[in-house]
Amino acid sequence: MRIGLARPDYVADEALIDSPTRWAWIGALFVALFAFPFVANEYWLYLACLVGIHVASATGLNILTGYTGLVSLGQAAFMGMGAYTVAVLQARWGTPALFNLVAGGIVAMTGGLVVGIPSLRVKGLYLAIATIAASFITHFLFANWDSVTGGTAGLTVEPARLFGAALDTSFRLYWLIVPLTIAMVVGAANLFRTRIGRAFIAIRDRDISAEVLGIPLLRYKLLSFAVSSFYAGVAGGLWAYFFRVVTPESFPLILSIFYLAAIIVGGMGTILGSILGAAFMAMVPELLKLVVGWLPLGANATLVLSPVRTIVFGALIVGFLVFEPQGLAEIWRRVRRFFHLYPFRT
């Protein structure tokens, strides 16, 4: 049961974490995240790193789609730009990992600006279509710019080095991926307490009103797209360090649809949504593997898995949009409200 909160000033009202109970939960979460690698086995660590990368990228897409109301089908392409930047920097100059990741983000951001400038001048779904174009053009570049990208064979990536240690196992990478992801998520959460983030939300809710309120639409839409691409670029860089090989086929259009599905399932326009959605969508293939394994299919099981996964992704997108447009975050809110109002409303 929670009655209410006394907030003595505006700072307290705007705080991200507004009550001692929440601080306690967040603290517990951090302890759990810290303890996790010491108790989990290799498989769960692998999954945790993958979820971390997905969360970072989905958060970026949520800034664009959930908060600014623009659709991008190029998240994978921008991840690819980040991944290739990291791979090339690591192979040619061996620069520090953190520097490479930021550079990957910046390259992806520049790519985002190039795609955004023609398509964000007009209202509507043009950005979605231009980003489809971007993913084909980047795929072409990755596959044919042999001297830099290694052509269709791709590039292998040396393990990242941090404080002199090579991050070559999931256990070690966990300490790079998870803190970075947390930093990016907290950054995104804080973004929407600032003037810029508020402007994004205003554009999503009613672009004409936003313009009247003095928000330069093109500039802020571009900014949103740039931030989102930056997130994708960093996530792509982490991807490169995680899988240690980058090929043109690593970042297909279906991966962009995966991220779109993640934020729809998780809940558009909420930070929690990106986390829940990315985790959920990363777990779905593993779950399907289990379910398909139980079915009496014999040798067909592996053959059936990939199409079933494609169908389930599509069905999740359609199902959530039709029946639960606010996503998992809304379900989570309902559960919390139930406990807050527990004795009074059952």
Added chain:
Amino acid sequence: MSFDWLFLLEISLAGLGTGALYALTGLAFVVIYKATRVVNLAIGEMLMIGAYVFFAFAAGFALPVWVAIVAAIAGGGLLGAFVERTMIRPMLGESPISVFMVTVGLGSILVGLVELIWTADPRRLPEFLPNEPIFVGDAYVSPKVFYGFWVAALLIVALLIVFRFWRGGVALRATASDQAAAWSMGIDVPRVFSLSWIVAGMIAAVAGIVVGAIGGISSTMGIFGLTVLVVVIFGGLDSIAGALVGGLFIGLVEAWAGAYLGGEFKVLAVFTLLVLILMVRPYGLFGTHEIERL
């Protein structure tokens, strides 16, 4: 060395053949967009389903080709009706972005279904078009492309006549120009929504059969739909004339890029063109230019 005009002519004719199919599929897209304002990203996948239904009837059950064609068209119409009633109708009044993403999900479901039923391996449709080589002047044209062009062209003409004179076609155009006015004139607008999806499904099925006859079918042939998206953006999302001109033009550009630069440049040329269009004329050649500066 003098420029090889005959080669250019042959390439251009082949390009026009593909272009007619782009135009036909673009028409299916525009019909949906005009009537319901839905940007249907799954048009390529609907086309693929048409081709696979044809494949199932013609090769699987070994029925005569014309039965299979009718079955595929009926199947395409049913798919359109089903999708409209179960996925698009509940989204009425939601933001265009949500509806757009529903069609993204739909595309994924259809691809998965095809891979589940027919596996991801490419297949060949049974031969049903005449096979003797055809010459236009001196230029050789692949017979499949030649007949594909005429199938597409005839169907487009037939459709234009239908939209012009049939009551349902008039209702479609009335709904496209103003839904409220159409409703108050006694047109059952929700039925027109269904109708537009059914018509689009049927057109897509025909296009799918021809595309499949020319290039074979596989679970990735939905990519065709992405080129169609470029076509309709080029012509203007709500313009039938635009889809026709755009289809032929994109077909030509693609063929030229493929012949003079190399096969892998086809996709690059098409999508670079898209970026150029968005920069110069984002509402397309003949599209309605909504006067709203944002």
